[in-house]
Amino acid sequence: MTNPKPGLKVALLGCGVVGSQVVRLLREQADDLAARIGAPLELAGVAVRRPGRKRDVDLDPALITTDAEALVTRDDVDIVVEVIGGIEPARSLILAAMAKGKSVVTANKALLAEDGATIHRAARENGVDLYFEASVAGAIPLLRPLRESLAGDRIRRVLGIVNGTTNYILDKMDSTGASFTEALEEAQALGYAEADPTADVEGFDAAAKAAILAGLAFHSRVTAADVHREGITEITASDVASAKAMGYVIKLLAICAKTEDGRSIGVRVHPAMIPRSHPLAGVREAYNAVFVEAESAGRLMFYGAGAGGAPTASAVLGDIVAVARNRLAGTVGPEELTYADLKVHPMGETITRYYVSLDVADKPGVLARVAEVFARHDVSIQTVRQEGRGDDAQLVLVTHQATDAALSATVQDLGRLDIVRAVASVMRVEGDDTP
Amino acid sequence: MTNPKPGLKVALLGCGVVGSQVVRLLREQADDLAARIGAPLELAGVAVRRPGRKRDVDLDPALITTDAEALVTRDDVDIVVEVIGGIEPARSLILAAMAKGKSVVTANKALLAEDGATIHRAARENGVDLYFEASVAGAIPLLRPLRESLAGDRIRRVLGIVNGTTNYILDKMDSTGASFTEALEEAQALGYAEADPTADVEGFDAAAKAAILAGLAFHSRVTAADVHREGITEITASDVASAKAMGYVIKLLAICAKTEDGRSIGVRVHPAMIPRSHPLAGVREAYNAVFVEAESAGRLMFYGAGAGGAPTASAVLGDIVAVARNRLAGTVGPEELTYADLKVHPMGETITRYYVSLDVADKPGVLARVAEVFARHDVSIQTVRQEGRGDDAQLVLVTHQATDAALSATVQDLGRLDIVRAVASVMRVEGDDTP
Numbered sequence: 001m002t003n004p005k006p007g008l009k010v011a012l013l014g015c016g017v018v019g020s021q022v023v024r025l026l027r028e029q030a031d032d033l034a035a036r037i038g039a040p041l042e043l044a045g046v047a048v049r050r051p052g053r054k055r056d057v058d059l060d061p062a063l064i065t066t067d068a069e070a071l072v073t074r075d076d077v078d079i080v081v082e083v084i085g086g087i088e089p090a091r092s093l094i095l096a097a098m099a100k101g102k103s104v105v106t107a108n109k110a111l112l113a114e115d116g117a118t119i120h121r122a123a124r125e126n127g128v129d130l131y132f133e134a135s136v137a138g139a140i141p142l143l144r145p146l147r148e149s150l151a152g153d154r155i156r157r158v159l160g161i162v163n164g165t166t167n168y169i170l171d172k173m174d175s176t177g178a179s180f181t182e183a184l185e186e187a188q189a190l191g192y193a194e195a196d197p198t199a200d201v202e203g204f205d206a207a208a209k210a211a212i213l214a215g216l217a218f219h220s221r222v223t224a225a226d227v228h229r230e231g232i233t234e235i236t237a238s239d240v241a242s243a244k245a246m247g248y249v250i251k252l253l254a255i256c257a258k259t260e261d262g263r264s265i266g267v268r269v270h271p272a273m274i275p276r277s278h279p280l281a282g283v284r285e286a287y288n289a290v291f292v293e294a295e296s297a298g299r300l301m302f303y304g305a306g307a308g309g310a311p312t313a314s315a316v317l318g319d320i321v322a323v324a325r326n327r328l329a330g331t332v333g334p335e336e337l338t339y340a341d342l343k344v345h346p347m348g349e350t351i352t353r354y355y356v357s358l359d360v361a362d363k364p365g366v367l368a369r370v371a372e373v374f375a376r377h378d379v380s381i382q383t384v385r386q387e388g389r390g391d392d393a394q395l396v397l398v399t400h401q402a403t404d405a406a407l408s409a410t411v412q413d414l415g416r417l418d419i420v421r422a423v424a425s426v427m428r429v430e431g432d433d434t435p
Numbered sequence: 436m437t438n439p440k441p442g443l444k445v446a447l448l449g450c451g452v453v454g455s456q457v458v459r460l461l462r463e464q465a466d467d468l469a470a471r472i473g474a475p476l477e478l479a480g481v482a483v484r485r486p487g488r489k490r491d492v493d494l495d496p497a498l499i500t501t502d503a504e505a506l507v508t509r510d511d512v513d514i515v516v517e518v519i520g521g522i523e524p525a526r527s528l529i530l531a532a533m534a535k536g537k538s539v540v541t542a543n544k545a546l547l548a549e550d551g552a553t554i555h556r557a558a559r560e561n562g563v564d565l566y567f568e569a570s571v572a573g574a575i576p577l578l579r580p581l582r583e584s585l586a587g588d589r590i591r592r593v594l595g596i597v598n599g600t601t602n603y604i605l606d607k608m609d610s611t612g613a614s615f616t617e618a619l620e621e622a623q624a625l626g627y628a629e630a631d632p633t634a635d636v637e638g639f640d641a642a643a644k645a646a647i648l649a650g651l652a653f654h655s656r657v658t659a660a661d662v663h664r665e666g667i668t669e670i671t672a673s674d675v676a677s678a679k680a681m682g683y684v685i686k687l688l689a690i691c692a693k694t695e696d697g698r699s700i701g702v703r704v705h706p707a708m709i710p711r712s713h714p715l716a717g718v719r720e721a722y723n724a725v726f727v728e729a730e731s732a733g734r735l736m737f738y739g740a741g742a743g744g745a746p747t748a749s750a751v752l753g754d755i756v757a758v759a760r761n762r763l764a765g766t767v768g769p770e771e772l773t774y775a776d777l778k779v780h781p782m783g784e785t786i787t788r789y790y791v792s793l794d795v796a797d798k799p800g801v802l803a804r805v806a807e808v809f810a811r812h813d814v815s816i817q818t819v820r821q822e823g824r825g826d827d828a829q830l831v832l833v834t835h836q837a838t839d840a841a842l843s844a845t846v847q848d849l850g851r852l853d854i855v856r857a858v859a860s861v862m863r864v865e866g867d868d869t870p
Contacts, residue, residue: 036586133584153464219467282714301738303737322586
């Protein structure tokens with residue numbers, strides 16, 4: 001470190017749970033960061049909405065400003081770190097920063113999933129970096145491996161547990177037999193779920209992440225609107241128990257998959273049964289994990305904390321180091337690649353398997369009539385099991401692979417049979433090599 | 436891709452299991468690679484020892500040479516990919532290439548672990564890249580996340596299953612009750628183990644990888660000679676069964692850990708019992724996984740295929756893309772950082788826990804005398820259980836944390852007690868939060 005290079009200045013937008021941890025790490029790790037970058041980092045300013053608010057970190061009042069726009073366009077700022085979240089004012093501030101030649105590190109999944117095209121284009125046009133590791137699966141180094149380490153490979157499918165709140169709820173339901181409501185209340189009491197849990201339990205958060213993952217994995221533009229989304233609010237304790245009895249566990253999965261012919265991709269978020277032997281099945285509590293199937297690398301999994309101030313800040317700092325190194329070298333990292341330009345196909349064309357549980361009349365010929373409905377839609381049955389007798393009789397079926405449209409039409413027709421008192425439960429089955 | 440940049444030329448050293456897959460991917464992925472790099476890659480030549488040998492890939496005979504030195508120093512070559520393995524001639528060829536300004540991608544764990552200092556220095560002095568993702572844990576993107584994504588964090592500990600052969604053997608022993616020899620024979624029959632399995636089963640392969648991981652995780656120079664190494668040849672079916680009964684599974688672990696005071700590191704490879712609830716416990720067959728504990732990111736795990744031609748080639752290609760992009764940008768990636776310069780402490784100073792199984796005389800007072808030996812060395816006992824009666828009596832103890840020296844001295848003294856017929860088994864216990 002003889003003849004040190006001048007420092008790089010970082011402007012921070014937002015100083016909440018993540019931002020305050022970014023400030024802490026910038027301070028505590030200052031020497032390490034300087035050694036890794038080749039120059040020291042300096043906090044140029046922190047833009048907040050409420051300057052008087054109590055924070056988890058002591059900040060020099062001179063660094064605090066409410067004028068975010070002035071901060072991100074200041075001549076001496078090199079890197080802008082955006083941890084406000086949401087579409088606006090985050091987007092305008094990022095674009096203003098880029099127009100002034102600043103590189104940007106963001107954790108903003110909503111913005112990237114809704115309007116990534118605009119900010120990726122601005123980064124390219126202004127010759128600046130846009131890094132966003134913290135936007136998906138918190139601390140887990142995932143986007144950089146997808147973008148860089150697997151750059152010589154072809155990804156076939158990504159299966160992710162990318163929302164910690166829903167994984168916590170489903171894990172509790174699985175381990176204790178609790179209902180969805182009971183598990184949600186426990187998650188709220190422990191701070192794993194918000195008072196209004198909609199974004200998590202209805203799959204909106206996971207859908208934004210699925211869009212980002214699919215774009216990176218398949219070099220195509222994917223937005224949150226392209227993602228088929230179903231939440232976990234209708235999962236019952238009985239669904240969880242049935243899954244368990246069959247050797248499965250229910251997880252909320254973000255699934256991005258290329259079709260066999262490689263011409264289109266499916267991107268979806270929904271609860272699914274996966275075999276307990278699958279590496280994702282062991283992901284407990286609020287942890288996240290992303291399972292990647294690549295042509296040459298085979299099956300990979302990345303596991304870790306998906307949220308929280310310190311884990312997310314760790315990912316932000318990793319990005320800051322990369323961006324800082326790039327600036328010192330006068331270069332930029334890999335830009336968004338959309339050369340493959342694959343279309344997202346409708347959910348109906350997705351190839352999947354269904355678990356179907358029917359409340360049926362317990363009399364001869366029931367199975368024959370149910371099987372006939374499956375056959376009519378060309379859906380082949382893998383296993384069928386009758387549970388209970390008399391008025392409690394249930395028929396539990398698991399299908400082979402078919403299009404979601406065919407499966408969905410089958411279920412609709414099953415509901416019309418007079419011998420079917422109710423379609424008790426329908427769930428997709430994933431992560432199983434059975435065709 | 437209007438006005439394409441001129442191509443980058445790649446020289447390949449070695450065309451065996453990995454090399455032939457590198458050639459295949461360079462061909463099959465040519466368009467994708469060009470799009471990701473911004474310029475096409477071209478295979479400049481392939482150096483092999485036996486040009487007439489039958490290979491898994493068709494090669495233009497004009498590309499094949501036995502003069503590796505001439506190939507790596509050729510003026511038109513930009514990137515040298517070394518997949519020969521071993522110390523020489525790999526080291527000399529890499530140094531010759533770097534002296535001529537070529538960037539190097541290597542999968543050579545032995546060389547990096549034995550003499551990484553020399554080739555890292557040559558890379559630095561010649562201003563070229565040295566990338567080596569494939570050297571540890573095959574296809575798993577691991578080194579780049581450690582080097583780059585976690586650059587703003589501090590790693591406390593790395594626990595890795597980094598040898599697929601031994602994981603296959605231990606997994607078979609665990610799932611079928613087979614002996615070590617039976618499981619080894621099966622692994623050999625399936626091609627997971629070599630005819631001479633020494634490098635794998637005695638932990639040499641894992642020790643080389645542990646040295647590389649420790650160096651990256653703790654920014655210090657670590658060589659294979661610094662690594663405490665024990666293999667798995669003495670693990671018995673009964674050890675595996677005992678572990679199972681206690682809710683543990685035996686894995687060969689590579690462990691790199693910083694001491695509490697942050698002043699030194701321990702680097703070791705040995706079989707250990709880990710709780711079945713630990714994410715590493717679910718790593719089956721020949722898969723690899725590396726579990727990382729970082730101060731801010733928390734617990735992370737990277738899982739995937741640790742060996743094999745295509746997976747390793749996938750990692751090599753990811754490195755080629757990075758190196759190629761750096762060359763086009765006129766920069767280099769992060770160089771080796773050894774600024775922390777931590778010393779590797781002797782195994783005796785390692786803090787760990789022991790599982791000890793003793794064949795004892797079944798009479799009153801035995802436990803008191805055994806417990807006294809533990810107390811004499813300040814080793815606290817967590818659990819103790821007697822199994823069997825009479826001549827079959829066994830005492831099974833698990834300790835709290837203590838130094839390896841104290842534990843080892845305890846075991847030595849236990850062996851001297853007249854009431855102890857034999858110390859049947861001793862194994863370290865890891866991955867448990869119990870102090």
